Amino acid sequence: MTQNAMTPAQCRAARAILKWSMARLAKKSGISSRTIYLFEGSVDGSTGIRDTTISILIETFRIAGVTFVRDDDSVSVRLAANPAHEDPARQASFVFTAAIGGVSAA
Template structure:
């Protein structure tokens, strides 16, 4: 079973909850700042390579963010308790 892709909006929401800038996300994920900016300029599922998405998602989850899948109420992000 594959892990559902997160959306640009979910990444931005998780970053906001963590009070991270794009630079913070780039540094913590190992993804270049220009790539973070380019990906966040879009909408919908995170584009680019699967390992890039995994690095972004991994950094946000390691810091306490969790992603809520589309379940009829809309996809989202929140902080772990």
């Protein structure tokens, strides 16, 4: 897992702040509930989940208005006052290409 990647705790917190179930995150991201379950259940994210899978989850949360902050002393999750999905001025068109395991701008 890359240094700037989301931690399992941040993933759980992001779902909580959005009031999303694992099933809802799975549907929105195209990542299986089982993969999300395995990632969130790990202490440090060392489940063998690909960085591209984590990137898709991060992008899914970003579109919903969540940002992740990680520094030497803490990790945190923030929700934007005007998430991209609610503010047309901030929207970007993204296509999740789950079949090839990546995210690309459309």
